[in-house]
Amino acid sequence: MQTPKLPIACPSCSASLQVSRLSCPSCNTEVTGNFPLPPLLRLPADEQAFILQFFLTSGSLKEMAAQMGISYPTVRNRLDDLIEKVKKLTPEE
Amino acid sequence: MKKLLFNPFEKYDARPLLFIGLLGIPFGSLLAYLFGAHYNGALDMHIGSEDTTFVLAFTENIFAIALLFAGLFIYSYSINKKTRPIDILSTVLIARIPLYITTLAGVGGYMAKIDAVVGDDPGTIEKMLPEILPVLLISLLLIPLVIWFFALLYNGVKTASNLKTTKQIVMFIVTILLIEIVSFFIFPLIYQ
Numbered sequence: 001m002q003t004p005k006l007p008i009a010c011p012s013c014s015a016s017l018q019v020s021r022l023s024c025p026s027c028n029t030e031v032t033g034n035f036p037l038p039p040l041l042r043l044p045a046d047e048q049a050f051i052l053q054f055f056l057t058s059g060s061l062k063e064m065a066a067q068m069g070i071s072y073p074t075v076r077n078r079l080d081d082l083i084e085k086v087k088k089l090t091p092e093e
Numbered sequence: 094m095k096k097l098l099f100n101p102f103e104k105y106d107a108r109p110l111l112f113i114g115l116l117g118i119p120f121g122s123l124l125a126y127l128f129g130a131h132y133n134g135a136l137d138m139h140i141g142s143e144d145t146t147f148v149l150a151f152t153e154n155i156f157a158i159a160l161l162f163a164g165l166f167i168y169s170y171s172i173n174k175k176t177r178p179i180d181i182l183s184t185v186l187i188a189r190i191p192l193y194i195t196t197l198a199g200v201g202g203y204m205a206k207i208d209a210v211v212g213d214d215p216g217t218i219e220k221m222l223p224e225i226l227p228v229l230l231i232s233l234l235l236i237p238l239v240i241w242f243f244a245l246l247y248n249g250v251k252t253a254s255n256l257k258t259t260k261q262i263v264m265f266i267v268t269i270l271l272i273e274i275v276s277f278f279i280f281p282l283i284y285q
Contacts, residue, residue: 065106073180074103077255080175 008042016042039089047082054079099241100248101187107179114186118154121193125150128199135160135276136242136269138192140199152283154189160279161185164272165246169254172261176254184249191241198231243269 010017019035040048057063065075096103101110125132126146131139132153162178162185169176250256250265 070104071102071106071252073107073177073252073255076175077252080255 005045006041008037008044039086042089043082043085047085050078050082099244100252102180102184102249102252107177107183110183110187111179114183114189117186117190117193118158119151121189121196122147122151122154124193124196125154128196130196130199132157132192133280135164135272137273137276138195140196149283153280156280156283157276158185158189160272160276161188161246164268164275165250168265168268169250169256172256172264173254180253181250184246184253188242188245188249191238191245195235195238198235 007017009015017037019037020032022031022035023029040051043051053064053067054061057067061072061075061079065072068075121132124130125138129140129142129145130150131137131142131145132150133139135157137157162182165185166176166178166181169181246269247265256262256265
């Protein structure tokens with residue numbers, strides 16, 4: 001069975017979703033509240049995969065470009081765009 | 094295929110593109126020499142010259158490449174400090190390939206002959222319409238090559254510098270025009 005994707009946007013109005021209930025699969029304890037999703041989880045699955053690949057290649061854009069079959073500047077542009085996006089999602093302290 | 098022709102920079106690394114582009118320099122210069130063409134401007138190719146030599150075409154080519162590279166690198170660096178010179182150089186070299194192909198319009202010296210006969214007298218054009226018609230058709234065939242040249246330049250710079258906004262696109266067009274204007278002053282140095 002396919003792992004269900006974590007929905008990050010409201011299917012009705014497209015606003016960012018928040019976590020309101022968490023449960024323990026072992027003892028069924030439930031926690032309710034209002035927890036915003038961390039910035040990285042608010043990214044679409046393909047962008048999360050890109051960041052994971054960046055981490056797994058120790059930040060080598062050249063290696064990522066070779067693995068993804070695209071050019072170095074294309075990978076760097078995607079990373080720069082993603083940095084801007086994460087900056088906007090991260091609340092300033 | 095469309096992407097390969099118009100934006101190879103997104104997929105292929107700068108080194109193989111640079112290699113192909115460097116091979117294009119003597120190839121393009123040879124075509125200019127064989128078909129009596131001049132690359133007498135950063136974006137120019139003119140047919141109808143009998144004094145073209147391989148060395149002259151090669152020199153013009155190098156000047157055009159240097160000017161385009163310098164102008165586009167300054168522009169790209171101003172919008173993105175991470176721009177690599179190798180990406181801009183490979184863009185310029187690859188983009189010139191369609192320009193080299195336009196020299197084929199000079200095959201048989203047909204265009205040069207028409208140009209010599211018509212000269213500056215517009216009245217001759219009407220009389221020679223049957224002869225001029227093929228030249229017009231050739232000119233129409235050249236338009237896609239010119240579009241290809243500019244599309245490659247734009248896509249290469251876009252990939253190298255991550256240009257996006259309308260302001261940046263307008264500045265790119267202004268940069269191209271400035272490079273062409275500067276080339277009007279630089280190119281006469283070759284012919285001294």
